[in-house]
Amino acid sequence: MRHIISILIENEAGALSRVAGLFSARGYNIESLTVAATEDPTLSRMTIVSIGSDDIIEQITKQLNKLIDTVKVVDLSEAAHIERELMLVKVRATGKDREEMKRVADIFRGRIIDVTESTYVVELTGNTSKMVAFLDAIDRSLILETVRTGVCGIGRGDRILKV
Amino acid sequence: MQLTGAEIVIRCLQEEKVEHVFGYPGGSVLFIYDELFKQDQIKHILVRHEQAAVHAADAYSRSSNKIGVCLVTSGPGVTNAVTGIATAYMDSIPLVVISGQVPTAYIGQDAFQEVDTVGITRPCVKHNFLVKDVADLAVTIKKAFYLAQTGRPGPVLVDIPKDISAKKCEFHYPKTISMRSYNPVVKGHTGQIKKALQLLLDAKRPMIYAGGGVILSDAANKLTKLTRLLGFPITQTLMGLGGYPATDRQFLGMLGMHGTYEANMAMQECDVLLAIGARFDDRVIGNPEHFAKVSRKIIHVDIDPSSISKRVRVDVPIVGNVPDVLDELIKQIESSEAKPEAMVETKALAVWWKQIEAWRGKDSLKYKMGSDLIMPQYVVEKLYEVTGGDAFVTSDVGQHQMWAAQYYKFDKPRRWINSGGLGTMGFGLPAAMGVRFANPKATVACITGEGSIQMNIQELSTCKQFHLPVKILCLNNGYLGMVRQWQQMFHGNRYAESYVDALPDFVKLAEAYGHVGMYIDKPADVEPAIREAFVKHKNELVFLDFQTDKTANVFPMIAAGKGLSEMILAEEL
Numbered sequence: 001m002r003h004i005i006s007i008l009i010e011n012e013a014g015a016l017s018r019v020a021g022l023f024s025a026r027g028y029n030i031e032s033l034t035v036a037a038t039e040d041p042t043l044s045r046m047t048i049v050s051i052g053s054d055d056i057i058e059q060i061t062k063q064l065n066k067l068i069d070t071v072k073v074v075d076l077s078e079a080a081h082i083e084r085e086l087m088l089v090k091v092r093a094t095g096k097d098r099e100e101m102k103r104v105a106d107i108f109r110g111r112i113i114d115v116t117e118s119t120y121v122v123e124l125t126g127n128t129s130k131m132v133a134f135l136d137a138i139d140r141s142l143i144l145e146t147v148r149t150g151v152c153g154i155g156r157g158d159r160i161l162k163v
Numbered sequence: 164m165q166l167t168g169a170e171i172v173i174r175c176l177q178e179e180k181v182e183h184v185f186g187y188p189g190g191s192v193l194f195i196y197d198e199l200f201k202q203d204q205i206k207h208i209l210v211r212h213e214q215a216a217v218h219a220a221d222a223y224s225r226s227s228n229k230i231g232v233c234l235v236t237s238g239p240g241v242t243n244a245v246t247g248i249a250t251a252y253m254d255s256i257p258l259v260v261i262s263g264q265v266p267t268a269y270i271g272q273d274a275f276q277e278v279d280t281v282g283i284t285r286p287c288v289k290h291n292f293l294v295k296d297v298a299d300l301a302v303t304i305k306k307a308f309y310l311a312q313t314g315r316p317g318p319v320l321v322d323i324p325k326d327i328s329a330k331k332c333e334f335h336y337p338k339t340i341s342m343r344s345y346n347p348v349v350k351g352h353t354g355q356i357k358k359a360l361q362l363l364l365d366a367k368r369p370m371i372y373a374g375g376g377v378i379l380s381d382a383a384n385k386l387t388k389l390t391r392l393l394g395f396p397i398t399q400t401l402m403g404l405g406g407y408p409a410t411d412r413q414f415l416g417m418l419g420m421h422g423t424y425e426a427n428m429a430m431q432e433c434d435v436l437l438a439i440g441a442r443f444d445d446r447v448i449g450n451p452e453h454f455a456k457v458s459r460k461i462i463h464v465d466i467d468p469s470s471i472s473k474r475v476r477v478d479v480p481i482v483g484n485v486p487d488v489l490d491e492l493i494k495q496i497e498s499s500e501a502k503p504e505a506m507v508e509t510k511a512l513a514v515w516w517k518q519i520e521a522w523r524g525k526d527s528l529k530y531k532m533g534s535d536l537i538m539p540q541y542v543v544e545k546l547y548e549v550t551g552g553d554a555f556v557t558s559d560v561g562q563h564q565m566w567a568a569q570y571y572k573f574d575k576p577r578r579w580i581n582s583g584g585l586g587t588m589g590f591g592l593p594a595a596m597g598v599r600f601a602n603p604k605a606t607v608a609c610i611t612g613e614g615s616i617q618m619n620i621q622e623l624s625t626c627k628q629f630h631l632p633v634k635i636l637c638l639n640n641g642y643l644g645m646v647r648q649w650q651q652m653f654h655g656n657r658y659a660e661s662y663v664d665a666l667p668d669f670v671k672l673a674e675a676y677g678h679v680g681m682y683i684d685k686p687a688d689v690e691p692a693i694r695e696a697f698v699k700h701k702n703e704l705v706f707l708d709f710q711t712d713k714t715a716n717v718f719p720m721i722a723a724g725k726g727l728s729e730m731i732l733a734e735e736l
Contacts, residue, residue, distance in 0.1 A: 068290040
């Protein structure tokens with residue numbers, strides 16, 4: 001099962017490597033990992049997407065909690081939540097493909113944020129399946145480059161992860 | 164008053180009432196050594212290799228309730244210490260390791276004796292710090308002592324760049340510390356404890372399985388009280404020995420890969436299992452699928468939530484400090500109206516004990532003793548007799564370690580000092596040094612093999628310098644015995660590199676270091692030799708080189724991947 005784990009962690013040097021090291025040392029899988037400081041600069045928030053059985057996810061949560069710098073850990077996917085990721089795609093946009101690319105980007109509510117005579121950069125926000133759907137919808141041979149931030153997520157309504 | 168970083172380090176150690184620091188000087192820690200030199204409250208123990216410094220500090224911790232502290236230089240000082248740190252980490256031993264680092268401006272430049280200490284040690288410490296500002300130094304050291312000793316204990320490393328130890332700032336040592344990210348649980352959940360008690364009282368085939376957590380949390384008395392109140396059988400892990408008196412009838416011996424027949428059978432066949440401060444590791448329960456074949460209810464008490472339901476699904480988890488949870492259990496038993504003997508289904512318990520006695524009747528630790536070859540087990544038994552079962556016994560790793568665990572009956576906690584988790588050869592001798600510093604009058608024996616002892620033999624020099632009258636009992640069979648045993652049993656008798664050729668003359672070697680050496684090759688000489696070592700040479704280090712049966716194997720044995728009830732017993736059984 002795919003899980004989205006959110007971590008509040010002290011914004012100390014090496015915090016990221018403690019988390020990354022834990023995953024590699026114990027053989028856990030990381031689909032994506034994002035991290036940045038929160039509104040409180042002493043805290044970082046990390047979002048990790050991992051795939052594993054319930055037992056493994058339970059161990060991951062416990063092991064993350066065991067790290068001395070970890071303040072809180074929540075498995076967002078246990079309840080209602082929102083997840084988003086940002087993707088930038090550089091595509092070839094010439095001739096008839098130029099118009100088609102604009103059209104598809106519009107359908108996916110993407111924005112074209114860089115334009116040259118022969119390329120576009122499309123910015124797309126959404127959940128992972130939307131990213132995949134967009135890439136499937138355009139001609140693969142036109143894709144020059146893609147970059148994704150990985151998932152970040154937040155609980156719905158009263159579910160708040162805060163110190 | 165403004166103090167230098169080096170002065171602050173020493174002041175912090177003094178504030179923590181540290182009496183001994185095990186270490187080895189070098190470039191990056193020169194300022195700190197300079198301050199050590201100027202005071203006499205803290206005694207520095209100069210080892211001959213940094214690995215030994217950590218093992219000694221580790222055993223200092225294990226054998227007392229004082230914390231071990233070591234001090235090493237950057238680069239190779241740290242990398243040498245890593246094996247020691249990992250050893251302590253695997254067995255959850257509280258330690259503070261202070262390491263020097265190259266000056267902050269040089270970090271990342273591949274400077275002389277630079278390594279990424281925080282990076283290298285990260286996977287084998289409870290936590291580590293690189294101090295980048297002298298103003299953070301005192302509070303960081305306070306945190307290190309706090310983290311090492313609270314919750315599930317473990318080693319904590321503080322890396323101090325050389326310029327930080329020279330810079331000055333105002334010294335203030337915090338009395339207490341709190342960290343929003345670290346709040347270990349102490350008390351167990353009362354409701355869970357109640358549930359656990361009900362299960363225990365309803366049990367027909369109950370079993371108590373206790374581990375190193377009992378020793379680390381000083382809960383041996385409470386465990387003994389609870390076990391006697393309940394009248395249940397109890398077994399202990401390699402790390403837990405001494406947590407319950409081994410000479411008591413309720414004790415079934417150690418369990419696991421080389422556990423007794425009765426302990427392993429009872430563990431497999433019980434219907435309610437109370438696990439206390441233990442972690443169901445591979446050397447203890449063998450194959451978890453085989454273990455799960457018998458359905459039983461498991462209650463697991465541990466301070467570390469990540470130890471619970473890690474290898475074995477648990478029915479009643481109780482996260483908490485072992486002595487606190489045991490107190491609550493005892494309280495609930497004593498305050499309940501019916502007396503425990505009456506509450507426990509005594510008839511069922513009697514049937515269970517009868518079964519256990521039948522298993523015990525197998526006498527699984529029996530061995531054959533001839534008149535010309537010294538059996539290694541016999542040496543341990545004689546050591547037990549001569550020392551009245553009251554010695555501190557350290558060991559290295561291998562067959563001798565298992566024989567020591569099987570045949571020396573530990574009645575008290577913190578007397579059995581071995582590397583259980585990491586299985587570090589070379590642990591025994593430096594550990595014996597640490598024990599002796601923590602317990603200056605104690606009788607200390609190091610049971611070792613001719614392979615292991617050579618991994619830190621240089622410490623004979625440290626023992627001479629500090630007059631440590633440790634008794635080294637080397638069970639010399641000319642083989643890396645445990646490796647040979649596996650090769651015999653699972654690799655078609657192909658003894659690849661397990662024969663230790665070109666052994667030194669240990670008697671002469673001991674004498675070269677200024678100690679007493681003894682060579683023993685006849686069974687009849689074993690006891691007199693041990694007596695001579697412990698009585699006549701009471702105040703000297705004695706190296707007893709016992710020539711033992713080269714073919715002796717450790718039994719019972721559970722092969723890797725097999726289950727608890729699939730023991731291989733000694734051929735003669």
